[in-house]
Amino acid sequence: MATSELTKRGTGRPDEIKAVPVRHPGRWIAAVIVLWFAAAAIRSIVTSKGFEWNIVGQYLFDHRILHGMLATIYLTVLCQVIGVVLGVIAAVMRLSPNPIVSGVSWLYIWFFRGTPLLVQIVFWYNIASLFPTITLGVPFGPAFVHGSANTIITPLVTAALGLGLNEGAYMSEIVRAGIISVDEGQTHAAQSIGLSRLQIMRRIVLPQAMRVIIPPTGNETISMLKNTSLLVAASYGELFFSAQSIYDVNYRVIPLLIVASIWYLVMTSVLYVGQYFIERRFGRGFTRAERATMRARWIGFANRGAAGV
Amino acid sequence: MTAMVKAEGIHKRFGRLEVLKGIDLEVQRGEVMCMLGPSGSGKSTFLRCINHLEKINAGRLYVDGELVGYREKDGKLHELREREVIDKRAQIGMVFQHFNLFPHMTALENVTLGPVRVLKLSREEARKRGRELLARVGLDDKVDTYPVALSGGQQQRVAIARALAMAPKLMLFDEPTSALDPELVGDVLDAMRQLARDGMTMIVVTHELGFAREVADTVVFMDEGVVVEAGRPEAVLGNPQHERTRTFLSKVL
Numbered sequence: 035m036a037t038s039e040l041t042k043r044g045t046g047r048p049d050e051i052k053a054v055p056v057r058h059p060g061r062w063i064a065a066v067i068v069l070w071f072a073a074a075a076i077r078s079i080v081t082s083k084g085f086e087w088n089i090v091g092q093y094l095f096d097h098r099i100l101h102g103m104l105a106t107i108y109l110t111v112l113c114q115v116i117g118v119v120l121g122v123i124a125a126v127m128r129l130s131p132n133p134i135v136s137g138v139s140w141l142y143i144w145f146f147r148g149t150p151l152l153v154q155i156v157f158w159y160n161i162a163s164l165f166p167t168i169t170l171g172v173p174f175g176p177a178f179v180h181g182s183a184n185t186i187i188t189p190l191v192t193a194a195l196g197l198g199l200n201e202g203a204y205m206s207e208i209v210r211a212g213i214i215s216v217d218e219g220q221t222h223a224a225q226s227i228g229l230s231r232l233q234i235m236r237r238i239v240l241p242q243a244m245r246v247i248i249p250p251t252g253n254e255t256i257s258m259l260k261n262t263s264l265l266v267a268a269s270y271g272e273l274f275f276s277a278q279s280i281y282d283v284n285y286r287v288i289p290l291l292i293v294a295s296i297w298y299l300v301m302t303s304v305l306y307v308g309q310y311f312i313e314r315r316f317g318r319g320f321t322r323a324e325r326a327t328m329r330a331r332w333i334g335f336a337n338r339g340a341a342g343v
Numbered sequence: 344m345t346a347m348v349k350a351e352g353i354h355k356r357f358g359r360l361e362v363l364k365g366i367d368l369e370v371q372r373g374e375v376m377c378m379l380g381p382s383g384s385g386k387s388t389f390l391r392c393i394n395h396l397e398k399i400n401a402g403r404l405y406v407d408g409e410l411v412g413y414r415e416k417d418g419k420l421h422e423l424r425e426r427e428v429i430d431k432r433a434q435i436g437m438v439f440q441h442f443n444l445f446p447h448m449t450a451l452e453n454v455t456l457g458p459v460r461v462l463k464l465s466r467e468e469a470r471k472r473g474r475e476l477l478a479r480v481g482l483d484d485k486v487d488t489y490p491v492a493l494s495g496g497q498q499q500r501v502a503i504a505r506a507l508a509m510a511p512k513l514m515l516f517d518e519p520t521s522a523l524d525p526e527l528v529g530d531v532l533d534a535m536r537q538l539a540r541d542g543m544t545m546i547v548v549t550h551e552l553g554f555a556r557e558v559a560d561t562v563v564f565m566d567e568g569v570v571v572e573a574g575r576p577e578a579v580l581g582n583p584q585h586e587r588t589r590t591f592l593s594k595v596l
Contacts, residue, residue, distance in 0.1 A: 217443075219439060219441055219443040220443060220445065222396060222437075222439065222443060223437075223439060223443035223444070223445070223502075223505075224445075225396060225429075225432060226394060226396070226432065226435070226436070226437035226506070227433065227436075227456065227457035227461060227505065227506070227508075227509055228429050228430070228432050228433025228457060228461040228509065229429075229456075229457070229460060229461060230425065230426075230429055231425065233460055237456065237460065238445055241447050242445075242446065242447055
């Protein structure tokens with residue numbers, strides 16, 4: 035039949051295929067079941083008295099909460115930047131041909147990955163009992179800062195040390211994986227046009243390693259944002275601490291935890307969007323059709339549902 | 344006049360494996376030398392020794408009359424510092440089997456990177472010369488294209504332009520057409536032919552016997568780390584004196 039159609043028209047393009055799609059009743063049934071359970075869960079959350087949604091609304095934009103949120107954002111940025119810088123340094127050191135240099139880096143990573151973050155934070159918070167006075171300067175040389183540990187190790191310094199040093203250890207493994215993933219031929223080609231080791235790292239290897247480094251770094255940043263709440267142990271006034279100091283007074287624990295959670299979710303969602311754009315930027319030159327967007331996926335889902343493709 | 348490349352008794356080991364077992368060769372200025380031989384015979388390693396990507400274990404290797412990688416003082420060899428090695432390497436262009444273009448840069452950025460970062464040319468000057476070079480290898484319309492969107496043949500021609508952008512006095516080609524689809528080989532060989540006509544000194548590791556016969560001034564046949572036979576292409580390819588050369592040629596043809 036189709037052939038006769040074709041021959042009849044002789045030359046020219048055959049018609050686009052318009053077939054009746056295969057139906058997938060299983061998909062519809064699964065969707066209904068999942069939606070039913072989701073609706074039940076939402077109903078219980080909305081109607082349950084214990085959640086005290088009016089209290090949530092009352093405190094959602096409380097200035098103490100918003101203040102804590104700002105501190106959380108500030109800490110996340112600060113500590114993640116410290117972590118990335120330390121991570122790159124530790125990764126490059128780890129790959130150094132000098133056994134002392136790479137050994138020190140290994141030791142750093144081993145220690146900070148092997149002990150709990152909360153323990154590290156409490157440790158830094160109490161460092162004054164270990165070193166009553168602190169001197170910063172050239173080892174065995176001149177000192178730039180000298181003073182009591184209690185005045186130098188403020189909650190902010192505790193935060194930067196605790197979260198930053200820990201993050202550096204994790205980031206270094208991510209950066210190292212990225213560096214190793216770049217094909218050796220790239221280095222050979224860069225050497226052959228006369229680039230120095232440093233230039234090769236900066237211009238050739240790291241930009242390509244970024245593609246491997248960025249997605250886990252996004253995850254790390256999201257973890258960091260949530261891990262700042264551990265600083266409650268160091269009395270740092272971030273979001274969770276703010277919520278806690280309010281419910282310590284009014285005993286509305288659950289509503290204030292919900293307030294904090296809502297803001298944590300808002301902030302992590304913003305990070306997800308940022309990560310998407312950064313990944314796209316560093317994916318340049320690796321894929322021809324690199325715009326597999328969320329929109330395309332939704333359209334794809336809709337098409338699957340309707341046409342069963 | 345000194346030879347462009349002079350090798351005297353070059354030995355190279357990787358651990359216990361001896362890859363080069365005493366190579367003696369000379370390449371004159373403006374000469375094109377093609378190196379043939381089965382894989383594992385040490386041709387590529389020899390190329391990589393010439394720009395000191397590999398250190399030789401014994402022998403003396405000179406480029407343009409100067410020792411590669413070392414300085415000889417009072418009968419003793421002193422290793423060159425990284426800066427000095429790099430300066431010399433920048434004067435030798437190299438083209439790889441798998442192109443090794445920088446995927447995060449456009450064709451033009453690939454070509455201008457060395458001139459800007461190593462030769463310290465101004466960006467405008469480098470871009471102007473880069474465009475000329477890309478036009479010379481027939482890619483004036485691909486200037487702003489990323490390597491991933493180029494065919495293998497186009498990528499290899501960008502790689503040739505990238506090497507030429509450093510104004511090298513010597514070009515090394517490491518099986519430049521081995522990774523290409525057959526119909527793309529011609530364009531790359533044309534670019535190389537043009538380069539040879541312009542008087543570039545070239546050492547080409549290749550399996551393209553036609554190219555060797557037509558373009559080479561000297562053909563070298565290597566096997567198991569030694570030069571088995573060397574001479575004019577019509578002699579080595581047309582009337583090989585050694586059994587190993589004959590066996591190899593009969594397999595390639």
